[in-house]
Amino acid sequence: MPMGNPITQNPVTARGVLDAVKRGQELTKAHVDYFVRGVVDGSIPNYQAAAFLMAVRMGGMSDRETAFLTQAMTNSGRCLDLSGVRGVTVDKHSTGGISDGTSFIVAPLVATYGLRVPMMSGRGLGHTGGTLDKLEAIPGFRTSLAEEEVVESLNKVGIAIFGQTSEIAPADKIFYGLRDVTETVDSIPLIAASIMSKKLAEGASGLVMNVTTGSGAFMNQLDEAKKLAETMVSIGKQSGRRASSVITSMDQPLGPYVGNALEIRQAIEVLTGVTHRYKNFISVSVELAAHLLVHGGIYTFDQMEGARNDLRAKLASGAALKVFRDMVEAQGGDVSAIEDPRRLPQASKTIDVLATGSGYVGAINTTHIGLASVYLGAGRETVDTKIDPAVGIEVFKFVGDRVVENEPLARLYVNDASRLEEVQTTIQGAYTLSHKEVSPGELILETIR
Numbered sequence: 001m002p003m004g005n006p007i008t009q010n011p012v013t014a015r016g017v018l019d020a021v022k023r024g025q026e027l028t029k030a031h032v033d034y035f036v037r038g039v040v041d042g043s044i045p046n047y048q049a050a051a052f053l054m055a056v057r058m059g060g061m062s063d064r065e066t067a068f069l070t071q072a073m074t075n076s077g078r079c080l081d082l083s084g085v086r087g088v089t090v091d092k093h094s095t096g097g098i099s100d101g102t103s104f105i106v107a108p109l110v111a112t113y114g115l116r117v118p119m120m121s122g123r124g125l126g127h128t129g130g131t132l133d134k135l136e137a138i139p140g141f142r143t144s145l146a147e148e149e150v151v152e153s154l155n156k157v158g159i160a161i162f163g164q165t166s167e168i169a170p171a172d173k174i175f176y177g178l179r180d181v182t183e184t185v186d187s188i189p190l191i192a193a194s195i196m197s198k199k200l201a202e203g204a205s206g207l208v209m210n211v212t213t214g215s216g217a218f219m220n221q222l223d224e225a226k227k228l229a230e231t232m233v234s235i236g237k238q239s240g241r242r243a244s245s246v247i248t249s250m251d252q253p254l255g256p257y258v259g260n261a262l263e264i265r266q267a268i269e270v271l272t273g274v275t276h277r278y279k280n281f282i283s284v285s286v287e288l289a290a291h292l293l294v295h296g297g298i299y300t301f302d303q304m305e306g307a308r309n310d311l312r313a314k315l316a317s318g319a320a321l322k323v324f325r326d327m328v329e330a331q332g333g334d335v336s337a338i339e340d341p342r343r344l345p346q347a348s349k350t351i352d353v354l355a356t357g358s359g360y361v362g363a364i365n366t367t368h369i370g371l372a373s374v375y376l377g378a379g380r381e382t383v384d385t386k387i388d389p390a391v392g393i394e395v396f397k398f399v400g401d402r403v404v405e406n407e408p409l410a411r412l413y414v415n416d417a418s419r420l421e422e423v424q425t426t427i428q429g430a431y432t433l434s435h436k437e438v439s440p441g442e443l444i445l446e447t448i449r
Helices: 014-023 029-041 046-059 063-074 103-111 131-135 147-156 170-182 188-202 222-238 260-272 279-295 301-317 319-330 366-376 420-430
Strands: 090-094 117-121 159-163 206-213 242-249 349-354 359-364 392-395 408-414 431-434 444-448
Touching (some): 063 170, 063 188, 090 279, 188 222, 279 444, 301 319, 366 420, 408 420
Antiparallel strands (some): 242 444, 392 408
8 A cells, every 4th residue: 555645635434544545545644543443443344344454465555554553453452561660671572483482591581681571472373383372381370460460570580471461452353353264364564563563562662573484484485574574673663662573494393392391391401501402492592582682782783792692601501490480480380390391291102203215304394393283282273272281293303314214203292193194194294305415594594673
């Protein structure tokens, strides 16, 4: 819709908005505010809202229109009141991937510098896991927090990771449901507005967005990932936030573990100072944390290398593990499971998936790895699917690794074997072997700020 002139002469009505959209005219703030408000209070019916979404999907939006839409969606409900938080608030968001549990490293790491991290997170659906589902693998952990509990945890611990309430950005829930049934989910302005409306309602003053791209990401093309990253940074800055985006590759799982309790175990090992097997996972976590240290005023972008080195030293010290443990305790979780990960939910058996040939791993269809974990019960195929926190996959072979026929590619952690053959076939089919040595591609592809 950025092709024409602003619609200052059009009436501020649903039909006025739709007429302008049809003509390719740029929407004003008054028109966007009116339309979003009407969608939420029901005065604008779903069929008109669906027409609006389809028009955006087909014609796009200017950065200014997207910022108007984001702000209107943010203001459609209540925002968290963080005025009682002592310190600078920062947060990260990831567009998702496989073994992408960087929140469990980034949040406690930056909290050791005195920054406060209010992290409103979501659940998994499809092939990607959800932060809340992973945390709920810790016995007793509560992801539903009252606002005063969030503020108390931020002041005492430095971080709080919690779920979105129905009062936060209700327009997003309505629009998202309509996008799902109208095939408009893949619109960059609508994706950006959905993500950023919730982040703005959360109230953090500094934001870093990790936009993943590749075979295991929602945005599998780099140009699309870059456009989304640029749009979200623009929205953040227009809304008075310090914002940046880091585009990273998801052409293979970020870490070796895929599954809820398994990814908590992975985070505990990294926070304990274990580095072998976790090179990529740690690199992305440190990069995102460094951006938050800049947004928090501790470093500048010219000092990023120093920030990275400092963060790696801090990670090795175990200081961030204490913050993570304190958060678990503050949110009702069993801290003994952090001190001894064997107390996390355990699968009844393990089964290795063997290579069907020899060579070098040339590529991994990372989405298939995620789907295999869903088939085991670690994720959701529908919103009503019950998750088994104990099951998942341990990946042994990554891009560039040498593989010998009948050597294990991965290990399955299994409780329900009803789809075991499908899982094994899916994992074996995810691997493409090459007769020549293969070098893994770049992990951190681009930074937008």
